[in-house]
Every structure is written in structure tokens, then in C-alpha cells.
Amino acid sequence: MKSSGSRTRSTLGLAGFLLVVVAALGARAEPPSSKLPGRKPDSREPWGAFLGNAAHDAIGREYRMQHPFNAVFLDANLSTIVGDGKLGNPKRLSKFVGLLRPDITDTRLLVLFEIKPDDEESRSEGREQVGRYLAALNEAVEADNKLTRGTGFEGTLFLEFENGGVLWKLSWRTPEPGVTLYRWSYRRKQPGASWKERAAQKEEELPREEVEQRGELAEQAVRAAYGGGERPKGFQGQVYLPADCR
Known part of the structure; x- marks a missing residue:
């Protein structure tokens, strides 16, 4: 009995040690916490994810602006796209598959887009996702x-x-x-130069401190520019949409 108790304590001790090791490794694998303006202080979302959210919003709104008479679904689930888009019977989709959400779906032109950062891994992931979305949708829609x-x-x-x-x-x-595929970039200050002159400057990677300092303002400014609302408090600048850049 004494030997059995010792083995039990040893087993429990080893299990506890392994849990600590696994927890430590998991903590190292977690993305860095975000302290962007407007985020909750305890957010664990990677700081770069904010730029992704802002890009998705801007790109989706721009597509809708360029196709004002089309039925454009932004981040809508497949069941909604099939049903509200009058493409077929959403009941043909399984419950799980019906919850999948393509980034942009145009049910007038019958096209679909997935938005990803401009790198090979994300591009491959986007390609696979689009394939899955189309396979599911085309099983549920009319011929x-x-x-x-x-x-x-x-x-x-x-x-x-x-x-x-x-x-x-x-x-x-x-x-x-x-x-x-999307990409954010950065141009340094150049006093006295127009925005078009600075747009022709050397393109640099967007510094992390810029995102932390101006992330919330950037997101709000883009939303206001597309929505026709007031510019956010503290934003002393301009947003030049694609129509302005042509």
C-alpha cells in the first residue's frame, strides 16, 4: 500500500509538471497582446490583426461603392447569401457549412472574393477558402x-x-x-510637399509604433470617408479614396 501510494504521488507530480510545461509553451506560442487605441486592455489579438480588420472593411466598402446596383454581401454567411440573394435553397447547406463567411459575394455578377494579406501563405489560404465556399454554394444554388x-x-x-x-x-x-491581396505601406513626413508628391516617395513598411499611435484614427477616418460621416475627433488630415487617386 505504501509503495502504491508513492507511485500515485509520483504520477500526480509528473502530471503536474507536464501541465506546467505545456502551459509555459502555450504562453510562448500566444501572439503578442494588443494595446491599440479603442481595444480592451486585456485583448490578446495580435497588433497586426487591426490592420487586417481595417483593410477588410475598406476593401469591402470600396467594392460595394463601385457596384452600387448589385446585391453585395460583405462577410455574410452562406445561408444568408443563398437565401437573401435568391440563388437557391439555403436548406441544402448543412448547419456548419451554412455558417461559413466569404469576404465579398456579388450575387448579381455571381462572383466571390476572399481578402488576404499580400504574402504567399495567406494567398494559398485564400485560394483554398474560395474553393470551399464555391463548392458549397454551387451545391445549393440553382443551375x-x-x-x-x-x-x-x-x-x-x-x-x-x-x-x-x-x-x-x-x-x-x-x-x-x-x-x-492587400498591403499597408508608409511614407515619411516631407514638409511642404503635396500628398501626391509624398505618394511618389520610397515605400516603407508601416512601423508598429505608427499602428499603435494612429490605428483607431485610421479605422474611424476610413469609415467616415466611405459613410459620409464626420471626421473623427483628433484626425487632422485627409482620406483619399481610390476615386481621388486615379
């Missing part, structure tokens, strides 16, 4: 409502801070059907 991968969607917008300060650029392209 003459089959969807395909969208093409030819690209654009650029600029955010100018402090009326002559730094310049942010968001650009996107669709290098392969269905996959729209």
Missing part, C-alpha cells in the same frame, strides 16, 4: 446561379495625417481569380 471566382478588382487609398504629416497607403490587387 443558372452558379458562382465563380471574381477578377479585376484592385485599388489604392491614402490616409494623410496632420495635414502634411506621415502618409499611409492601403493597396489591393486580385492577382488570381477570387483572391484579393
